[in-house]
Amino acid sequence: MRLIKFLPLIIIVLLCIFFFFSLNNDTTKLSSPLVGKEVPEFSLDRLFNNEKMTNKDLISDKPIVLNIWSSWCIPCRAEHDVLMVLSELYDVDIYGLNYKDNETEAKKFIEGLGNPFEKIGVDTSGRSAINLGVYGVPETFIIQNGIIIYKHIGPIHMNELDEKILPLIKDL
Amino acid sequence: MKFSFVPILVCTYILLCFSALTEETRAINLFKEVRCLVCQGQTIHESNAEIAEDLKTLIREKIDEGETDKEIKGFLVEKYGDWILMTPPVKELTYVLWFAPIIIMAIGLIVIFRRKIAKA
Amino acid sequence: MSLALHYIANLLLILCLVTSMIQSRFLFNIQNYNLFSISQISAIQFLSILVSFFILIFLFITSDFNFDLVYFHSHSEKPLIYKLSGVWGNHEGSMLLWILILVLFNFLFSLSKSRSQKFKEITVAVQSLMIFGFVLFLLLLSNPFNINNENFNDGLGLNPILQDPLLAIHPPILYIGYVGFSLIFSLSITGLLTSEVDKKWATIAKPWVFAAWSFLTAGIALGSYWAYYELGWGGYWFWDPVENASLMPWLSATALIHCVVVLQRRNTMQSWTMVLAILTFSLSLAGTFLVRSGVLNSVHTFASDPGRGLFILIFLFIILSSSFLLFALKSEKINKPSLHNISSRNTGIMVNNWLLISILIVVFLGTMYPLATDLLYNQSLTVGPQYYAISITPIIILFLFFMILSPQLSWRESKLLKILNEMRYILISCLTITFLTTLYFDLFNFTEILIIFLSLILIISSLSLGLNFKSTKVIVKSNFGQSIAHAGFGIFMLAVVSNAVYSQEKIYDAKVGSKLQLDEYIFDFKNIEQEEKDNFNSIRAYLSLSKNGKDLGEFSPEIRFYSDPPTITSETSIIHQFFSDVYVVMNVPQNQESISLRLHIKPFMNILWLGVIMIILGGIITAILNRKKYEENAIN
Known part of the structure; x- marks a missing residue:
């Protein structure tokens, strides 16, 4: 019974420790439950081609980058340069998923800014994106052997490419 | 007059069991339990953001396909995590x-x- | 000019810092300074902050963009009232306002009569120590008087969502509530230090605690009313982290005011009162500051800064851990053995105290759990309104029950059967009313019926306790404040439940000329117009509302596109009727062909606000009625 008087003190100390750690914890970053799982099945028309792009295209020993983009998304434009660098300087296959876009606009976007993608699947309904757990554009997945290794929400900046994406790809 | 609701209730009940109305209410109830991913603290029911509209269409389709509420929620949790449900399981x-x-x-x-x- | 004001304001803050240090000398037993009396130094503290606050107001009104704060949060073309509210519509300014209220309370207390000179000295010293900490924080980490060397032509503006008359008065009122508890906190620390927590202590604390509680309630209600008509999400409470942060101190304060009454009447529950006093102030501090530190994210927050958060956290930690340590060491000394029966009012109040704390735990867990799972397990969760509804409902039912019962019990001992017998008319009439309403509205949910039933009894029994009906005249009793507040809570609960059950909403993709229907209401979508205003462009829809052919008024919901900073807001349009509010919100148009409109029927909203106003009034009445007793008791 004597200890009960110290209970409020103990609770306060514990809470302050908790707050101290959550102060430095970035709550805006969400982990995807799909990390560590297989890429869900999909089969999409390709943008410059009459063939299909399917989830089987993403199965390879080499790491594969899957980027969700759209011509109407402004951050995607900034990110596109980073993707171009990645495709030109490093031995990585990049696949694109064109999210809820207009075909001519999408083609104009690629023709104007260059094409870093091996294949581009067109997801007009946005359904395949939901299957991939996408919040919005742009988002990027790193895939190996058909398993999702990493997910990046929002545009990849140059420093993020150097600090996160490249080390991850090199490790694989 | 006050008791005229009795036959109406019976009729609506029968209608409810077979018509699309239940699917609509089911859909709305589900919308209210799914968080809008890009808005702050809103459900997809309240939001008309792009992704919210997509999710609404998806839920409607899944209801048409005969999936139960549990299955639909399970699907969403599998893709987005528990975060997407307004009420934690x-x-x-x-x-x-x-x-x-x-x-x-x-x-x-x-x-x-x-x-x-x-x-x- | 700017530079001079910069120096004057900073000097005033330093003056306050120094005087606060002098005031807190009593805590360290330094007595050899007697040039000025306590109240004179308190006056200096108060005036220095008041003048620097006026300087800040002056800077905002004259749009002096040489000051960072004005540059970032104001704009020369802003209407005067928003320039004024811009003063506290940001972190630094609201900190200064907070400190202003802190010194105001300190000043008022130093003027009031107290049980002994020593008691007053220590209380003012504790209060001044806090003032010292806050002013130091203001000077070092959030100085409102920082100057820039650029010559900006115009400011960056105030967030348009904050451009609202209600939101201009909301922070000052809420802060008076929060800060009022700082004085209760200081009183408690003094009580613990001097081992004088007794009837007299309660008599001194009572008017302050009731006043602070009333302001806190009013502040929360204003915020809720703002959210109701401004956000247009169809609700008045969203269980958003910031709202919860203000609800938590309210719950603990509500428990506290009841404890103070028990302490005053029965001289018991000393330790628990101390815990609640410290807890309430801790939660008030956490409510204002943790919200800004970036720990909690919400639509309401100002821009957050983790560096600031760390200082606040350390400061909070020092205040709280030292006061709870003091409590742990001293609680034995202040506690008096209590002897009372199980069926006494004490028990009732203790039970409801605990139920309030249980609700507090629900709100706390709901707010913090997502942070905890994210930190510990890296898993994100959403805790939405449903969690709170499910968890709080059973507690509220018990709470209502004891709220009806406790005031009927005497302080010593009561026979439950006798009370049941006395209340039989009320019980029977409420049961009949509930039964009839249930039938009429075909309501079949047991929980809802039960809450409605209990609320009805609460309203009638509370009113009959506070008023004495003698054949021709009505006599107001001394516990009138309590009776009004309790009845108000009953009315509030009644409205909350009915509102939850009977609210309706529908979303239409509507074209101009179409008629929309919701329940028995017809919405005639007449026109849509684009307008250009001074600081925003807007799209406004015009609808007229009718029911059974009767015209009820016009709606004009609006979407505003502000340029600085670029923001889109949606202005709700509400038609208030006695029993229900009908309102229309326009969603941001996504295409040219149709406009997405959300129609709401919100029944009993007026009654809900009435309940809240009664609760606040009850608190104010109690605070005022007790002033007399306070004067008498404080001297002896």
């Missing part, structure tokens, strides 16, 4: 959240009444 991770208040309340009440009885 009861599972190991959330036991404290769901049961701590009621347990703490019960302990406190027992202490109050037992102490009083002892002194009376």
Whole structure:
């Protein structure tokens, strides 16, 4: 019974420790439950081609980058340069998923800014994106052997490419 | 006149069982339980953001395909995590959240009444 | 000019810092300074902050963009009232306002009569120590008087969502509530230090605690009313982290005011009162500051800064851990053995105290759990309104029951059967009313019926306790404040439940000329117009509302596109009727062909606000009625 008087003190100390750690914890970053799982099945028309792009295209020993983009998304434009660098300087296959876009606009976007993608699947309904757990554009997945290794929400900046994406790809 | 609602109720009940109306209410109830991913604290029911509209279409289609509410929620959780549900599911991770208040309340009440009885 | 004001304001803050240090000398037993009396130094503290606050107001009104704060949060073309509210519509300014209220309370207390000179000295010293900490924080980490060397032509503006008359008065009122508890906190620390927590202590604390509680309630209600008509999400409470942060101190304060009454009447529950006093102030501090530190994210927050958060956290930690340590060491000394029966009012109040704390735990867990799972397990969760509804409902039912019962019990001992017998008319009439309403509205949910039933009894029994009906005249009793507040809570609960059950909403993709229907209401979508205003462009829809052919008024919901900073807001349009509010919100148009409109029927909203106003009034009445007793008791 004597200890009960110290209970409020103990609770306060514990809470302050908790707050101290959550102060430095970035709550805006969400982990995807799909990390560590297989890429869900999909089969999409390709943008410059009459063939299909399917989830089987993403199965390879080499790491594969899957980027969700759209011509109407402004951050995607900034990110596109980073993707171009990645495709030109490093031995990585990049696949694109064109999210809820207009075909001519999408083609104009690629023709104007260059094409870093091996294949581009067109997801007009946005359904395949939901299957991939996408919040919005742009988002990027790193895939190996058909398993999702990493997910990046929002545009990849140059420093993020150097600090996160490249080390991850090199490790694989 | 007040009792005219009885036949109406019966009719609506029968209608409810077979018509698309249940699917609509089911859909809306589900919309209210799914968080809008890009908005702050809103459900997809309240939002008309792009992704919210997509999710609404998806839920409607899944209802048409005959999936149960549980299956639909399961699908969403599989893709986006528990975060997408407005109400956290009861599972190991959330036991404290769901049961701590009621347990703490019960302990406190027992202490109050037992102490009083002892002194009376 | 700017530079001079910069120096004057900073000097005033430093003056306050120094005087606060002098005031807190009593805590360290330094007595050899007697040039000025306590109240004179308190006056200096108060005036220095008041003048620097006026300087800040002056800077905003004259749009002096040489000051960072004005540059970032104001704009020369802003209407005067928003320039004024811009003063506290940001972190630094609201900190200064907070400190202003802190010194105001300190000043008022130093003027009031107290049980002994020593008691007053220590209380003012504790309060001044806090003032010292806050002013130091203001000077070092959030100085409102920082100057820039650029010559900006115009400011960056105030967030348009904050451009609202209600939101201009909301922070000052809420802060008076929060800060009022700082004085209760200081009183408690003094009580613990001098081992004088007794009837007299309660008599001194009572008017302050009731006043602070009333302001806190009013502040929360204003915020809720703002959210109701401004956000247009169809609700008045969203269980958003910031709202919860203000609800938590309210719950603990509500428990506290009841404890103070028990302490005053029965001289018991000393330790628990101390815990609640410290807890309430801790939660008030956490409510204002943790919200800004970036720990909690919400629509309401100002821009957050983790560096600031760390200082606040350390400061909070020092205040709280030292006061709870003091409590742990001293609680034995202040506690008096209590002897009372199980069926006494004490027990009732203790039970409801605990139920309030249980609700507090629900709100706390709901707010913090997502942070905890994210930190510990890296898993994100959403805790939405449903969690709170499910968890709080059973507690509220018990709470209502004891709220009806406790005031009927005497302080010593009561026979439950006798009370049941006395209340039989009320019980029977309420049961009949509930039964009839249930039939009429075909309501079949047991929980809802039970809450409605209990609320009805609460309203009638509370009113009959506070008023004495003698054949021709009505006599107001001394516990009138309590009776009004309790009845108000009953009315509030009644409205909350009915509102939850009977609210309706529908979303239409509507074209101009179409007629929309919701329940028995017809919405005639007449026109849509684009307008250009001074600081925003808007799209406004015009609808007229009718029911059974009767015209009820016009709606004009609006979407505003502000340029600085670029923001889109949606202005709700509400038609208030006695029993229900009908309102229309326009969603941001996504295409040219149709406009997405959300129609709401919100029944009993007026009654809900009435309940809240009664609760606040009850608190104010109690605070005022007790002033007399306070004067008498404080001297002896």
